[in-house]
Amino acid sequence: MTSSETQAAAERQDFIREIVREDLKAGRCREVVTRFPPEPNGYLHVGHAKSICLNFGIARQFGGRCNLRMDDTNPTKEDVEYVESITGDVKWLIAGWADHCLGLKPAGRTAERGERDGARDSHLGAVLPAEAGDARLEPFYASDYFEPLYEFALELIRRGRAYVCDHTPGEVDEMRGAPERPGRESLYRDRPVEENLDLFRRMRDGEFPDGTRTLRAKIDMSSPNVWLRDPVLYRIRHASHHHTGDRWCIYPMYDFAHGLSDYVEGISHSICTLEFEVHRPLYDWILQALDLPRPLPRQYEFARLNLTHTVMSKRRLLRLVQEGRVGGWDDPRMPTLAGMRRRGFPAAAIRDFCERIGVAKRENLVELALLEHCVREHLNRRAPRRMAVLRPLRMVIENFPEDRVERFEAVNNPEDPAAGTRPIPFSRVLWIEKDDFREVPPPRYHRLSPGVEARLRYAWLIRCTGVVNDPATGEVVEVRATCDPETGSGPTPDGRKVKATIHWVSAAHALDAEVRLYDTLFAVEKPDEVAEGRDFTDALNPRSLEVLKGCKVEPALADAEPGVPVQFERLGYFCPDAADSRPGAPVFNRTVTLKDAWARIEKRQGAAGTARDA
RNA sequence: UGGGGCGUGGCCAAGCGGUAAGGCACGAGACUUUGGAUCUCGCACUCGGAGGUUCGAAUCCUCCCGCCCCAGCCA
Numbered sequence: 001m002t003s004s005e006t007q008a009a010a011e012r013q014d015f016i017r018e019i020v021r022e023d024l025k026a027g028r029c030r031e032v033v034t035r036f037p038p039e040p041n042g043y044l045h046v047g048h049a050k051s052i053c054l055n056f057g058i059a060r061q062f063g064g065r066c067n068l069r070m071d072d073t074n075p076t077k078e079d080v081e082y083v084e085s086i087t088g089d090v091k092w093l094i095a096g097w098a099d100h101c102l103g104l105k106p107a108g109r110t111a112e113r114g115e116r117d118g119a120r121d122s123h124l125g126a127v128l129p130a131e132a133g134d135a136r137l138e139p140f141y142a143s144d145y146f147e148p149l150y151e152f153a154l155e156l157i158r159r160g161r162a163y164v165c166d167h168t169p170g171e172v173d174e175m176r177g178a179p180e181r182p183g184r185e186s187l188y189r190d191r192p193v194e195e196n197l198d199l200f201r202r203m204r205d206g207e208f209p210d211g212t213r214t215l216r217a218k219i220d221m222s223s224p225n226v227w228l229r230d231p232v233l234y235r236i237r238h239a240s241h242h243h244t245g246d247r248w249c250i251y252p253m254y255d256f257a258h259g260l261s262d263y264v265e266g267i268s269h270s271i272c273t274l275e276f277e278v279h280r281p282l283y284d285w286i287l288q289a290l291d292l293p294r295p296l297p298r299q300y301e302f303a304r305l306n307l308t309h310t311v312m313s314k315r316r317l318l319r320l321v322q323e324g325r326v327g328g329w330d331d332p333r334m335p336t337l338a339g340m341r342r343r344g345f346p347a348a349a350i351r352d353f354c355e356r357i358g359v360a361k362r363e364n365l366v367e368l369a370l371l372e373h374c375v376r377e378h379l380n381r382r383a384p385r386r387m388a389v390l391r392p393l394r395m396v397i398e399n400f401p402e403d404r405v406e407r408f409e410a411v412n413n414p415e416d417p418a419a420g421t422r423p424i425p426f427s428r429v430l431w432i433e434k435d436d437f438r439e440v441p442p443p444r445y446h447r448l449s450p451g452v453e454a455r456l457r458y459a460w461l462i463r464c465t466g467v468v469n470d471p472a473t474g475e476v477v478e479v480r481a482t483c484d485p486e487t488g489s490g491p492t493p494d495g496r497k498v499k500a501t502i503h504w505v506s507a508a509h510a511l512d513a514e515v516r517l518y519d520t521l522f523a524v525e526k527p528d529e530v531a532e533g534r535d536f537t538d539a540l541n542p543r544s545l546e547v548l549k550g551c552k553v554e555p556a557l558a559d560a561e562p563g564v565p566v567q568f569e570r571l572g573y574f575c576p577d578a579a580d581s582r583p584g585a586p587v588f589n590r591t592v593t594l595k596d597a598w599a600r601i602e603k604r605q606g607a608a609g610t611a612r613d614a
Numbered sequence: 615u616g617g618g619g620c621g622u623g624g625c626c627a628a629g630c631g632g633u634a635a636g637g638c639a640c641g642a643g644a645c646u647u648u649g650g651a652u653c654u655c656g657c658a659c660u661c662g663g664a665g666g667u668u669c670g671a672a673u674c675c676u677c678c679c680g681c682c683c684c685a686g687c688c689a
Contacts, residue, residue: 013628039689074688169687176685180616183685214687224617226685235687254689278618278684301619303682308625314689356637358627360620363682367625370638380651415651446649455647491647501647570648597649 014359016300020058020269029268029295032064033103033126036090037071037142037258040082040242042314043329043336044089046350046371050305052090053354055271056098067103067126067265069140073257075241083242085329087139089337093347099129103265104137110144111264113151116293120155122148122264123294142252142261143243149252150204152260152290153215153233157196161289162233163189164199165216172214175221176229182222183229189218203236206249210236215250219285227282231255259283262297270297273304274361305357306365309520310335311527311536325540326521330579332589333521333544343518344565344575344591349378368520375592379565379573384412384419387457387503388553388568388588390515392431394507395479398465400428405508410458422556426459429507431552433570436502437479439467444601446499448479455501457569461487503569510552514587515574517546557586565591 023029034055038048059066068090072078094102103126111124122145127137156162165186167175177183191199200215202208215234223229233256240246262270270283280299287296306312311320312335320326320334329336332343340350353374357366387410406426412419432448441449448454453463460483468478486493523541530536553568560566565575572593581587 037689041689071689077688172687173685178616178685181685182616211687216687226617229685232687237687251687253687258689274619275683276689280618303620356626358637360627362620362627364626367638370626373638376650385648414648444649457647459647461647487647498647500649503648567648567650570650572650594648594650599649601649 014302015361016054016269016271016302016359017058017061019300020062023268024062031268032058032062033067033266033268034059034064034271035067035069035103035140035262035265035267037069037261038086039071039074039077040079040086041074041077042082042318043085043334043338045312045314045317045335045337046307046340046353047305047312047335048089049093049337049350050354050357050359051271051273052093053351054302054359056094056101057355058269058271059101060098064268065101065103065126065128066098067140067267069142069261069265070243071254071258071261072141072143072241072243073252073254075237075239075251078242080242083139085338089341092341093337093350095347097348097351102129103127103140104129104132105140107136107138111148113148120151121293122151123266124264125266140261140265141243142257143241145257145261145264146244146248146252148264149257149260150250153200153252153256154197155290156217156233156286157200157215158193159289160193160218162196162215162217163191164196164203165189165214165230165232166212169211172232176226177221179224179226183226185221186216186230189230200234203234203250204248206238208236210238212236217256217282217286217289219282225278225281227255227279228285231282255279255282256286259287259297259299263287263292263294266294267297268295270299272299272301274301277301301361302359303361303363306363307335307371308365308368308525309522309527309541310368311522313528316536319537320521323537325537332516332577333518335521341563342578343589344563344573345375346378346565349375352378365526372592376573376595379567379591381415382413383565383567383573385410385414385567385569386554386557387424387505388513388515388551388557388571388574389431389433389503389505389510390517390548390551390568390571391434392505392550392552393434393437393479394477395430395432395481395504397428397430397462397481397483399482402428404428405506406459408458424458424554424556425506425509426456427506427508430456430504431507431510432479432502432504436500437464437476439476442602442605444605445598447502448481448500453496453498455487455498456483457501457503459504460484461492461496461498503571505552505554507552509555511555511558511586512549513551513553513557514585515548515551515590516577516587517548517590519544519546551588553586553588558583560586560588567594570594 036055056066111122165188175184214232216230219228221229234250237251238249283299330338330342353371407423409421410424436447438449462481462483464481466480467476470477521544522539524539527536527539560576562576562578565573573591574588577587577589
């Protein structure tokens with residue numbers, strides 16, 4: 001955890017935390033229990049990170065806990081692959097920050113049924129890592145509550161608040177009415193309790209095919225809030241479930257399962273996104289209709305995160321994966337936690353980002369630049385510096401003997417003296433970056449060109465004496481230069497200054513590497529807003545991935561650890577790809593570029609040129 | 615046109631009746647063996663609009679305008 005995180009946690013203030021603080025002060029709840037309840041039907045993305053940071057952040061700040069729960073009430077869309085990735089991603093994101101607040105439960109345990117103050121109750125408390133001992137823990141599952149949920153449904157029927165409805169899906173749809181027009185009551189609405197009980201039991205026993213009957217809440221078909229027009233509570237689905245197997249053929253709907261799951265786990269604050277705001281009356285109705293003995297959870301809503309140059313809906317991310325637009329859920333261009341991790345984004349940087357974007361109720365579109373800023377800020381302080389040449393151009397130091405090797409001490413991290421130094425070999429033939437040489441330098445370009453003197457990072461000043469061109473294409477294939485060995489570290493003896501410092505790698509000592517450069521997945525800020533008749537995939541950035549082979553990196557990079565970021569000086573932050581990098585054949589992912597003043601100048605000049613031409 | 619929300623600088627976002635925080639982005643400069651980092655300065659006479667209440671309004675009231683969400687046996 002960073003010190004800014006400690007500090008910010010104390011000051012952090014948003015409308016939800018304000019409510020929590022008030023609830024605590026007024027004694028409306030004794031402990032703060034939140035939950036993060038994803039449906040295991042896809043991978044987690046930055047939008048989820050916002051929710052995770054909010055829920056765990058609150059638990060952390062107020063000494064409570066946050067349960068990880070699979071909201072798995074729809075067997076047809078969910079899969080264990082997703083519960084595993086979700087669990088891993090959550091643990092990765094909160095590691096070293098809020099893992100002590102992570103509420104899990106002993107593997108295999110389901111809710112305890114019982115009585116409390118004479119009322120039917122069901123409860124399943126969390127186990128925190130500190131109290132786990134040897135017990136194997138796992139996330140909570142809404143599907144673990146299918147039995148108590150079924151009991152709650154029976155109770156609703158007994159109370160005359162729910163009934164079995166035989167209308168077809170089409171009829172139900174048609175009878176629901178429209179937002180400005182009331183619906184019509186089901187023909188089965190006044191079925192006697194006993195008949196409802198019998199039918200519902202037989203639904204569970206598998207006597208009826210899918211879609212033939214539902215259990216519905218008896219509320220108000222003329223409510224202006226359509227979610228109160230006798231919403232479906234249970235549907236029949238003869239499908240096996242990733243967690244409960246074939247034990248059930250009726251499955252509860254979100255609205256019925258969610259609030260009651262919150263209740264079972266003793267959640268105090270149930271935080272979700274804005275689109276559930278209209279469901280809140282139903283959330284409350286269900287809990288209140290049961291006269292439950294313990295305090296009821298309360299639902300609060302905040303605006304979900306939108307990020308420029310990407311899409312966030314699971315449906316669209318799934319399409320990118322299924323259509324092969326990306327390499328998978330963990331493709332480094334994806335806004336998924338798995339993708340960002342593979343790309344090299346530190347969890348702490350993502351948390352910092354989530355903190356900076358704030359929590360409010362207004363719709364928002366956060367610039368990707370903020371996320372990148374957080375990543376750079378984090379990495380600048382800790383990533384070791386290394387030299388790497390991405391697009392090698394041969395340079396010969398004419399006055400440096402063929403057989404000689406010099407070693408310079410290079411600082412590992414100027415931001416962290418404790419990181420020490422390392423030796424880097426220097427010899428007659430070097431690789432420099434193609435970008436660092438121009439035969440004809442444009443205005444404001446102050447790197448190398450014929451006749452110009454520049455600093456070789458950590459080494460001597462050199463002066464370009466000429467070039468060797470490809471006779472066929474005219475392309476520069478070699479740069480000739482002489483070095484001035486009087487110009488060691490520190491200022492030059494004669495006080496002469498040079499405009500540029502360029503990086504280099506000794507050709508005789510360099511390692512070959514593959515480097516993957518990433519740009520935004522989408523070419524436009526709002527891929528969700530494409531023109532009529534076009535698809536969001538039309539906005540995909542054709543240059544989102546550039547693979548460079550034959551890059552030259554300094555010897556110290558031989559033992560770079562997968563997933564651990566380094567800075568390639570003057571270029572950006574990179575980390576060995578966790579999936580494809582091999583000891584003798586490293587593959588680096590570019591996490592993010594360094595801020596680049598020259599690139600900005602070039603871009604501006606380019607833009608000016610276009611404007612003139614137009 | 616029913617209901618539920620939301621409108622503060624390019625993007626986020628504080629502000630809770632006392633005279634517009636902060637961050638990102640952007641611009642200028644200093645420093646610099648990363649055109650990196652760091653540092654300094656600049657960047658809303660104004661809070662969707664119009665009225666009203668008040669000594670005083672982004673904050674309270676009224677009306678208007680705009681945007682988002684809701685009619686899955688998805689979550």
